[in-house]
Amino acid sequence: MTKSDGSNLSSEQLDGLRTKLQGKVVVKGQSPEDEYRPLIERWNRLHVKEANVIVLPETEEDVSTTIKFVAEHNLDVSISCGRHTYSGPSSGYGLIIDLRQMRKVTVDAEKKIAIAQGGCLAGEVEHAAEAKGLRVVMGAINATGIGGITTGGGISNLSAQYGLVADNVVAARVALADGRILVASETENSDLFWGIRGGGSNFGIVTEFTFKLHDCPHEVYSGMLMFTPDKIDKVIGLLNTIHLDYVLKSNGKFAINGIFMMHGGILMPGFLAYYDGPEEEGKKFIQPLLDLGPLTPPSHMAMQPHTSTTDWEKISKLMTPGHDRICGVSTQIDWPISEEVFKNALEQYQAKIAKHPEALKASMLIVDLRDYTKIASIPVDATAYANRRTGMLFGVDFIWNDESLDKEMMLEARDYIEKVRGAVKESNKQRGLADTGSHVGATTLYALLTDGQEKLVSVFGGNLPRMKKLKAKYDPNLMWDKWYPVDPDFSN
Ligand SMILES: Cc1cc2nc3c(=O)[nH]c(=O)nc-3n(C[C@H](O)[C@H](O)[C@H](O)COP(=O)(O)OP(=O)(O)OC[C@H]3O[C@@H](n4cnc5c(N)ncnc54)[C@H](O)[C@@H]3O)c2cc1C
Incomplete structure (x- = not known):
């Protein structure tokens, strides 16, 4: 069924959503322009799109409630974090779940981990870690969002020592297309954990990442x-x-x-x-x-x-x-x-x-x-x-x-x-x-540096069949269809 861009949502429906959220709902043509316009800005202006509704969740529950609203009204939805993609999957004409209000970072220096909300920018996690004499693997610039760089892979000046940004995730909390929130790690929902490390936003919104940190005793x-x-x-x-x-x-x-x-x-x-x-x-x-x-x-x-x-x-x-x-x-x-x-x-x-x-x-x-x-x-x-x-x-x-x-x-x-x-x-x-x-089996494509037009097999290589199975399990109705969305495989 074709998704709706949300232009037909009534004021009652939007107000109904507002009453359930701690965060804000900004609506094109209704909210003040100086509030609306900056929210649709993107690093790559090629992808500035006039979304009808922008939700700014403040909590994980807000994310979950918004997802349920999206499902109920069959809305076209995009997820936005640092808004730094080349190919524009965080833009859309429907509803955008913009995570910019969810930017809390906590560092546990003893355990050498950082727990960062899914809307953080890379620099925010880097600074929090550095304040405790530690370092986190992020990309070459601090303005990218952790949401995009981590779920897409993430290459860094530190990758030769510590691997991809995604290789440094020890756990995550993921809001699924039905609004449930699951922990993903090696021991809990490990298939989902596999999928969010390189599978992009195919399986849901990561509301929180736990990153491994590394000693950094010098400049x-x-x-x-x-x-x-x-x-x-x-x-x-x-x-x-x-x-x-x-x-x-x-x-x-x-x-x-x-x-x-x-x-x-x-x-x-x-x-x-x-x-x-x-x-x-x-x-x-x-x-x-x-x-x-x-x-x-x-x-x-x-x-x-x-x-x-x-x-x-x-x-x-x-x-x-x-x-x-x-x-x-x-x-x-x-x-x-x-x-x-x-x-x-x-x-x-x-x-x-x-x-x-x-x-x-x-x-x-x-x-x-x-x-x-x-x-x-x-x-x-x-x-x-x-x-x-x-x-x-x-x-x-x-x-x-x-x-x-x-x-x-x-x-x-x-x-x-x-x-x-x-x-x-x-x-x-x-x-x-x-x-x-x-x-053997590795692709030659770095999917975070593309225009979004590549074939799925070039992006996921031999992992594509497993991606499709996971899609059937975690996003059977293709809610998340913006960044190299794979088609679900429902066969046994
Ligand atoms: C100037 C510049 C420098 C860069 N340097 C590097 C580099 O050094 N190394 C590198 O690896 N990459 C680099 N990149 C690529 C960058 O990592 C990707 O463009 C990345 O997707 C940006 O993430 P974002 O959150 O800022 O983007 P957004 O546009 O906000 O989101 C990008 C995608 O991620 C998804 N997403 C965002 N947040 C979440 C979340 N919490 N849960 C699930 N999905 C989410 C969105 O749905 C969207 O599909 C660079 C990009 C730019 C523009």
């Missing part, structure tokens, strides 16, 4: 090194060396991302580096880059608290302001990467930009040189997350600001990444790189 050495465009070839020539001879030999302590960023029509290479230890040690790991003569002085690398390395306010200053319509797509390239394939990918990227020089002047390409061995050491079927490979994550952001270009730019981004994938596949075939060892 870290981190910063950005930029290079002039004439050094692009030399930078490409260093990628295998940096990954194989430095990253892989650092015991997981050295994490580095390459960024090829458009600046005034020119592609500038750079690196965001992180060393989990003292400056003297860290400097040895960035030596090949220092030898290349960075544009930014090495003083841009500095000792700092871990939380400062994920500070989005600071990092976002590197971006061109005012460009906020983004199509991000990605693939993985096995190590050692083929320089030829990489150069070609960069040239094709520049060719795409050259077609729309003004519109795409703030775009960028990100290559992750970090060590995924720890992530890939966990069997692919241990959690729903299927991308347990050790390749280089190759992500491209097409960024523009003119709404009329939306369709064209999305087609350009998709066309581009398909070409790169084709070239990588062909090169792998020629080099005899096969799905062996820990790569």
Whole structure:
């Protein structure tokens, strides 16, 4: 049955919901505009949608009551936490359950755990942990919501040591499509626990996560090194060396991302580096880059608290302001990467930009040189997350600001990444790189860096059949249909 967008809900029905909640119900056209508009804003303005109803629950019971209301009225529903997706599943025209009022974090320093409500931003958990001399695994920026990054996987500068964000969840509380709230852990509802670690929002709303924390007795050495465009070839020539001879030999302590960023029509290479230890040690790991003569002085690398390395306010200053319509797509390239394939990918990227020089002047390409061995050491079927490979994550952001270009730019981004994938596949075939060892069954797709258009099997790989069975058990009527929703399998 087609879902309703909630526009036909009567004032009595909405007031009825209000009386049952501690939190707020904001309604398009009825609530003040200055209250409504900010609630539909998204990091990626491509996905700003005028939802008819936005519920801001304050408690787990509020979440449960709202879910029952959604089921009763067969409403289209989206879940929103940090509102930082590329593909827009937290937006919708129906009812949004916006978790921003549920942001309490409690740290138990003795047990080394943090209990965080499902609407927290990554930085809030990071700061709470750091205040007790501990560290939590989150992504590269503190503004992403823990809801999206954890249920989708979550890759971090700490992943080489501690795995995915999802690998650091020890328990969760999940509000299901029938309004029940279940504990999910290795010992309770373990199938649900399996599903929420990589299966996204397919099974319900996580109202609370319990994360493992790690000791953090020191500051870290981190910063950005930029290079002039004439050094692009030399930078490409260093990628295998940096990954194989430095990253892989650092015991997981050295994490580095390459960024090829458009600046005034020119592609500038750079690196965001992180060393989990003292400056003297860290400097040895960035030596090949220092030898290349960075544009930014090495003083841009500095000792700092871990939380400062994920500070989005600071990092976002590197971006061109005012460009906020983004199509991000990605693939993985096995190590050692083929320089030829990489150069070609960069040239094709520049060719795409050259077609729309003004519109795409703030775009960028990100290559992750970090060590995924720890992530890939966990069997692919241990959690729903299927991308347990050790390749280089190759992500491209097409960024523009003119709404009329939306369709064209999305087609350009998709066309581009398909070409790169084709070239990588062909090169792998020629080099005899096969799905062996820990790569067996692992997908090449990082589903949190996509435009939402990928095939389900590319996202969940061999875990798809189990996902479908779980869907039948926990969401048989497809209430949660926004982020790679799988179809339920009711067979025995
Ligand atoms: C600038 C930027 C940097 C990024 N860096 C990284 C990085 O370093 N590492 C990385 O792995 N990813 C990174 N990402 C990707 C990011 O992790 C995902 O986009 C993630 O989905 C964002 O989560 P959110 O809660 O902010 O998003 P939202 O848009 O609020 O939600 C995203 C999805 O998660 C679901 N969801 C949200 N909360 C819950 C919940 N409590 N329970 C169940 N489902 C929920 C929603 O239904 C939706 O499908 C980055 C994204 C951006 C924009």
